[in-house]
Amino acid sequence: MIQKKISTAVIKRLPKYYRYLGDLLENDVVRISSKELSHRMGVTASQIRQDLNNFGGFGQQGYGYNVEYLYNAIGKILGLENKYNTIIVGAGNLGQALANYTNFDKRGFEVKGLFDVNPRLVGITVRGIEIKDLDELEEFIKVNRIDLAILTLPKQKAPKVANDLVNYGIKGIWNFAPIDLKLTNKNVVVENVHLLDSLMTLSYNIKETI
Amino acid sequence: MIQKKISTAVIKRLPKYYRYLGDLLENDVVRISSKELSHRMGVTASQIRQDLNNFGGFGQQGYGYNVEYLYNAIGKILGLENKYNTIIVGAGNLGQALANYTNFDKRGFEVKGLFDVNPRLVGITVRGIEIKDLDELEEFIKVNRIDLAILTLPKQKAPKVANDLVNYGIKGIWNFAPIDLKLTNKNVVVENVHLLDSLMTLSYNIKETI
DNA sequence: TAGATTGTTAATCGATTAACAATC
DNA sequence: TAGATTGTTAATCGATTAACAATC
Structure with a gap:
């Protein structure tokens, strides 16, 4: 069919x-x-x-x-009857805010891990989840069967980490970095949230109405 | 013309x-x-x-x-040569994360104030800005000539506050509440960021590739 | 000048809307 | 049964792509 x-x-x-x-x-x-x-x-x-x-x-x-x-x-x-094991990569302000946002959990997107390169953040606990070093990414993804990664990193770091995530077997990336990720593997899905783009659209429309 | x-x-x-x-x-x-x-x-x-x-x-x-x-x-x-005096209404996780996000300031969206109804949050300082009670919204907007409001409130509270903001003379609302705001005043611009919608689109696409 | 590349018109494609027979 | 409303085909509208004369 x-x-x-x-x-x-x-x-x-x-x-x-x-x-x-x-x-x-x-x-x-x-x-x-x-x-x-x-x-x-x-x-x-x-x-x-x-x-x-x-x-x-x-x-x-x-x-x-x-x-x-x-x-x-x-x-x-929409696939909402599934559970998605999720990690957040980049535990800065936005990453932590998303970790605390319970609406995602309600829909089956369960945050299992938080990762960052910044040694100052590693070890801190957000909503009961300890922030881990990026070194542990590969093992964590495999052991915990992670499906989905939320990418809240600066744009410089995003492409490399995204590539790693793909190699470690992730199925989808929800990308908040202000860059269009080009992935090698066509079976990995990316959804971009370009907050600054949205803000600029607003700015354009404000300008037009004045 | x-x-x-x-x-x-x-x-x-x-x-x-x-x-x-x-x-x-x-x-x-x-x-x-x-x-x-x-x-x-x-x-x-x-x-x-x-x-x-x-x-x-x-x-x-x-x-x-x-x-x-x-x-x-x-x-x-895009109107980026303008400065936009901005407030964040709703100082929960997401509101605070956005307040800390310096990329917006770089583009001329200057966060001048933070507001919340929760008395536990009022008085707390985020990036040097004290969280104020919603009671002070009207005066603050007028005194500080606020152009733009970032709405990071639960959906129950969003419509009323949005309406107030319009009456207080705001020009645009960047809405993060999971609801489509219907404003009375056509000259006020709304830009919606429906994070959950975006996540569901990702979920759909993951489902389709498996 | 010759080559490159724009600005713009025309052609195509896809998405939205209208219409209506089917049927609950 | 009569009225309401779907599912679906056909018509329209708008957005994208192709083509090319203009010109740097």
């Missing part, structure tokens, strides 16, 4: 659907039509139906969508 | 150009062609030329682009 490639535009919208459906679920809404959801989300009903139908028919004519069912279905599509 | 509306797709790419040109500048590269830049960035040369020509002709036939000139030009387009 040939699986039609889903466009990134669609994939990027899935978490948003998931978020809105989660809110509806919290408010005990049982069913929702694409029309009603489109009003709340500020998108077209047509787009919602098109997006969902990339993955299957989750609705029912004349009724709409069952909120809980659709919520869980999208969660599965 | 009618200014053609620039698409968000183009605007979102500007910081990336800016980043690559900054790197070239650091490496003392004087000129670059759209072709060479396209190789480095992994985009088409055609797209680079199209994007730039939304804002003017920055290049020269037979030569390409002067790196420093183009870098500065894009900086100006």
Whole structure:
């Protein structure tokens, strides 16, 4: 069976659907039509139906969508039924903040280890996790079957460490370093969070409205 | 003069150009062609030329682009020649981490104040800035001519505070709360950073490659 | 001058929206 | 059954890529 490639535009919208459906679920809404959801989300009903139908028919004519069912279905599509053993590489301000952010754990991204090169940080404990030296990265990843690395390093150090992570068998990198990582292994997935890019976009838009 | 509306797709790419040109500048590269830049960035040369020509002709036939000139030009387009008086609302882990992140200051986003409702946090000093109670928000914004607020609050509190910020005369909100802010005032710009959305996209892609 | 490379128009591709038959 | 709403095809719109004359 040939699986039609889903466009990134669609994939990027899935978490948003998931978020809105989660809110509806919290408010005990049982069913929702694409029309009603489109009003709340500020998108077209047509787009919602098109997006969902990339993955299957989750609705029912004349009724709409069952909120809980659709919520869980999208969660599965996003791979949220899995647990991801996660490490944070770079235990500076941002790394520590992310380690303390419990929302990730709730979704199954369990922070198992924290790493840094800075000897001043090594040994410090953040949310019960001791910061380790980068030397221990390889063994730790293998022993603890780490799937995912959060990269919160300066851009100079990021490419080398990213490459090491790939060699040690990691499956995905969530990169906060202000650089586009070019990985050799196509099976390792990178998702970039360029905070400064986002801030500059804001700055542009502020300039335009003044 | 009618200014053609620039698409968000183009605007979102500007910081990336800016980043690559900054790197070239650091490496003392004087000129670059759209072709060479396209190789480095992994985009088409055609797209680079199209994007730039939304804002003017920055290049020269037979030569390409002067790196420093183009870098500065894009900086100006992005509004980076301005200073932005900034506050951080929500001084939890993420708020404090962002307060400590010096890269923002370098680009002209100066953190002038930190706010929280939690009485345990009020009075604590982060990078020389004392965390204040939310009660003082209005006066602080007016006295210090604050342009920009970074919102690092739980989603329950975000909409009300965002609304207050708008009423107090803020120009832009960089929102980290996992909610889409709907503001009444169209002249206030919001840029959302949905970290969990990004993580879910990564999770989807990991699932797909396994 | 000849070669290189831009700025820009035209062609293509993909994503979004509209429309509607199917059906709950 | 009648009304509502999906799933899906067709139409439209916008963004990307290709092509090339202009020109440094």
